[in-house]
Amino acid sequence: MQLKGTGVSPGIAVGQSLIVERDEAPVFRLLVPPGDTEAEVVRLTRAIEASRQQLLAIKDRMSREVGGPHAYIFDAHLLMLDDPLLRDRAVAVIREEHVNAEWAVRVVSDQLHALFDAFQDAYLRERSTDLDDVLGRIQLNLAGATGAPSLSRLPGRFVVVAAGLSPSEAAELDWERVVAVVTDEGSSTYHTAIIARSLGIPAVVGLEDATGRVPPGALVVVDGTRGLVVVEPSGPALADLRAAQERERLEERRLQGTTALPAVTRDGVEVALRANVEFIDEAATARLHGAEGIGLFRSEYLLGRARQWPTEDAQVDTYRRLLEQMAPHPVTVRTWDVGLDEMAPGGPTSPNPALGERALRLLRRFPEPFRVQVRALLRARAYGPLRVMFPFASGPSDLRLALQLLDQAKAELRREGKTFGEDLPAGLTLEVPSAALTTDLMAREVEFVSIGTNDLIQYLLAVDRTDPRVTALYQPLHPAVVRIIHQVVRAAEASQLPVSVCGEMAANPLHALVLVGLGVRDLSMSPAAIPRVKAALRAISFAEARAVAEACLELDSEALIEERVRRELGAALAAAEAPKD
Amino acid sequence: MDGKSILGILLLAAVQGAEIEIRTEGDDEEGALLALCALVESGFGEEA
Numbered sequence: 001m002q003l004k005g006t007g008v009s010p011g012i013a014v015g016q017s018l019i020v021e022r023d024e025a026p027v028f029r030l031l032v033p034p035g036d037t038e039a040e041v042v043r044l045t046r047a048i049e050a051s052r053q054q055l056l057a058i059k060d061r062m063s064r065e066v067g068g069p070h071a072y073i074f075d076a077h078l079l080m081l082d083d084p085l086l087r088d089r090a091v092a093v094i095r096e097e098h099v100n101a102e103w104a105v106r107v108v109s110d111q112l113h114a115l116f117d118a119f120q121d122a123y124l125r126e127r128s129t130d131l132d133d134v135l136g137r138i139q140l141n142l143a144g145a146t147g148a149p150s151l152s153r154l155p156g157r158f159v160v161v162a163a164g165l166s167p168s169e170a171a172e173l174d175w176e177r178v179v180a181v182v183t184d185e186g187s188s189t190y191h192t193a194i195i196a197r198s199l200g201i202p203a204v205v206g207l208e209d210a211t212g213r214v215p216p217g218a219l220v221v222v223d224g225t226r227g228l229v230v231v232e233p234s235g236p237a238l239a240d241l242r243a244a245q246e247r248e249r250l251e252e253r254r255l256q257g258t259t260a261l262p263a264v265t266r267d268g269v270e271v272a273l274r275a276n277v278e279f280i281d282e283a284a285t286a287r288l289h290g291a292e293g294i295g296l297f298r299s300e301y302l303l304g305r306a307r308q309w310p311t312e313d314a315q316v317d318t319y320r321r322l323l324e325q326m327a328p329h330p331v332t333v334r335t336w337d338v339g340l341d342e343m344a345p346g347g348p349t350s351p352n353p354a355l356g357e358r359a360l361r362l363l364r365r366f367p368e369p370f371r372v373q374v375r376a377l378l379r380a381r382a383y384g385p386l387r388v389m390f391p392f393a394s395g396p397s398d399l400r401l402a403l404q405l406l407d408q409a410k411a412e413l414r415r416e417g418k419t420f421g422e423d424l425p426a427g428l429t430l431e432v433p434s435a436a437l438t439t440d441l442m443a444r445e446v447e448f449v450s451i452g453t454n455d456l457i458q459y460l461l462a463v464d465r466t467d468p469r470v471t472a473l474y475q476p477l478h479p480a481v482v483r484i485i486h487q488v489v490r491a492a493e494a495s496q497l498p499v500s501v502c503g504e505m506a507a508n509p510l511h512a513l514v515l516v517g518l519g520v521r522d523l524s525m526s527p528a529a530i531p532r533v534k535a536a537l538r539a540i541s542f543a544e545a546r547a548v549a550e551a552c553l554e555l556d557s558e559a560l561i562e563e564r565v566r567r568e569l570g571a572a573l574a575a576a577e578a579p580k581d
Numbered sequence: 582m583d584g585k586s587i588l589g590i591l592l593l594a595a596v597q598g599a600e601i602e603i604r605t606e607g608d609d610e611e612g613a614l615l616a617l618c619a620l621v622e623s624g625f626g627e628e629a
Binding site for chain 1: 588
C-alpha cells in the first residue's frame with residue numbers, strides 16, 4: 001500500500017509504525033458550591049504551574065537539541081500561561097460563575113478564539129494554534145495527565161504515525177527514537193516540519209487518514225523527498241529504497257549549503273528558480289529549498305479526493321495563503337487542467353483523453369468552474385503578486401476565449417463593487433506545439449508564457465511516455481525539442497515577453513543548463529530539485545552555456561546533444577550530479 | 582492594552598506598518614519607553 005502526502009522534510013527512512021491517536025477529552029461543566037470555588041482556583045494554579053515546569057523542560061531540551069531559534073516559541077507559550085487575559089479571566093470565571101476550572105479554561109478559550117478568528121492577517125490568525133497548545137496542556141494537567149508521556153519516552157525506534165502534532169507535542173517527542181514522522185493533518189504541522197528538517201528526519205504530512213490505514217507495527221518506508229509512505233514494501237523494493245536512502249542522505253548533506261545562495265552563473269546571469277506545487281503545505285518546503293516563488297500551482301489538486309469544485313471564497317483564501325507564505329515572491333496559478341470526467345462525471349469520455357476535450361477546451365461547454373476560478377484569482381490578486389496561467393491552448397483563438405472570460409469576470413466584480421486586482425498578469429502554458437509555433441502571434445495579448453515541457457515533448461514527438469514500448473522515444477533533448485524551445489525564446493525576446501519553463505526538464509541539471517543556454521531565465525521545478533539545479537548553474541558561465549546550446553541546434557540526435565553538453569559542461573554537472581535516477 | 586500581556590499585544594492585530602501608541606508608567610517609565618521605541622525602530626530584531 002502506498003499513500004501520497006506532502007513531503008515537508010526530505011530523506012528516506014524505514015521503520016516500524018507507531019500509531020499515535022489523540023483523543024480530545026470532553027470538558028464537563030460543573031456547578032461548584034460557593035465555598036469550593038477557591039479550591040478550583042488552586043487546581044487551576046497548580047495546573048498552570050505544572051504546565052510551566054513541562055514547558056521549561058521542553059524549551060531546555062529544544063535549545064540543546066535543535067538550537068536557540070526554535071526554542072523561542074516556548075517563551076511565547078510561557079508568557080501566555082501567565083497572561084492576565086488567560087489566567088485572571090479564568091479565575092474570574094470560576095469565582096463569578098461558580099464553575100470548575102476545566103470549564104473556566106474552556107470559556108476563556110472560546111472568548112479568545114472569537115477574537116483571533118476575526119483577524120484579517122493569516123499569520124496572526126495562525127497564532128491561535130499556539131494558544132490551543134497552551135490551553136490543551138492546562139486541560140491535560142487539570143485532568144491529572146502529565147501531557148503526553150508516551151511521546152517523550154517511546155518504547156523503541158519508530159515511524160511515528162499521528163493525527164497531528166502540536167508544537168509542544170513535537171518538541172516533547174523523543175526524537176532520538178523517531179525514524180520518521182507522518183501525519184494526517186497538513187497545515188497545522190508547520191513547526192513539526194521545521195523541527196524534523198533541522199534534525200534531518202523525513203516527514204510527510206497531509207495524508208488525511210494514515211492513522212486509520214497504517215496498521216500498528218507495520219514496516220513503513222517514508223520518503224520525505226517525494227511525499228510518499230509505503231506500507232509493507234516487497235523485499236526487492238525495500239532493498240532499492242534502502243540504497244536510495246543512503247544516496248539521499250549524502251546528497252542532502254552536500255546540497256544543504258546551497259539553499260541560501262543566489263542562483264547566478266559565474267558571469268553574473270541570474271536565473272529565477274521557482275517551485276511547482278500541488279498542495280498549499282508545500283509552500284513551506286519550497287521556501288526551505290530556496291524557491292523564489294511558485295512558478296506552477298496545479299490548482300486541480302484543490303478538487304481533492306471528493307472531486308468537488310471549491311467555492312470562490314475558499315479559493316480566494318487558498319491563493320491568498322499561498323501569496324502570504326511565499327511573500328514577496330510571485331505565485332503563478334494554472335487554471336483547472338482537468339479532463340471531461342471532472343466536468344461531467346459519469347458521462348461520455350474522450351476516446352483519447354490526451355487529445356480530447358480537456359483543460360481550456362472545456363471552457364466552451366462548461367464555463368462555470370473557470371468563471372469562479374478566475375473571479376477568485378482576480379480577488380486574490382489584491383493580496384500580492386499573483387499570476388494566472390491558462391493551460392492547453394492550441395493557439396490564438398483558444399487564448400482569446402480565456403482572455404474574454406477574464407474581462408467578463410472583471411466587469412462582474414466591478415459591478416458588484418468587490419475589491420480585486422485589475423492588473424492580474426495573464427499567461428499561457430505552451431504545451432501544444434501549435435501554440436509554441438504561434439508565440440509571436442499571442443505575444444501582444446499575454447504578459448508571459450511558460451513552456452510545459454512534459455506535454456510539449458509528448459505532443460511534439462507523438463510519444464506517450466507512459467507506454468513502456470515507446471518511452472525510449474520520449475527525448476527531452478531531441479533536436480526538435482531544442483529547436484522549438486529556441487524558437488519560442490526568440491519569439492518571446494522579440495516581443496519582450498517573459499518566458500519560463502515549468503516541467504521536468506527544468507529539474508534535470510543537464511537539461512536545465514541547455515534551457516539556460518537557450519535563453520530561459522526562469523525555471524520552475526519540484527522543490528527538492530532546486531538545490532541541485534542551483535549548484536549546476538553556479539558552476540557554469542552563461543557564455544559557455546549559450547555556446548553549447550547554439551552548437552546543439554545543429555546536432556542531429558539526442559545522444560549527440562547529450563554527449564556534447566556533458567563534454568563541455570561536465571564540471572558543472574559534476575557539481576550537481578544527482579544519484580542515478 | 583497591558584503591555585505585559587502577550588495575548589493582548591497579539592489581539593492589537595498590529596501588523597507591519599501599523600501605527601501604535603506606547604505609554605509607560607512607573608519607576609522607570611522613561612527608560613522603558615526609550616527601550617520600547619528602540620525595539621520598534623530596530624524592526625524587532627528582524628532583518629529586512
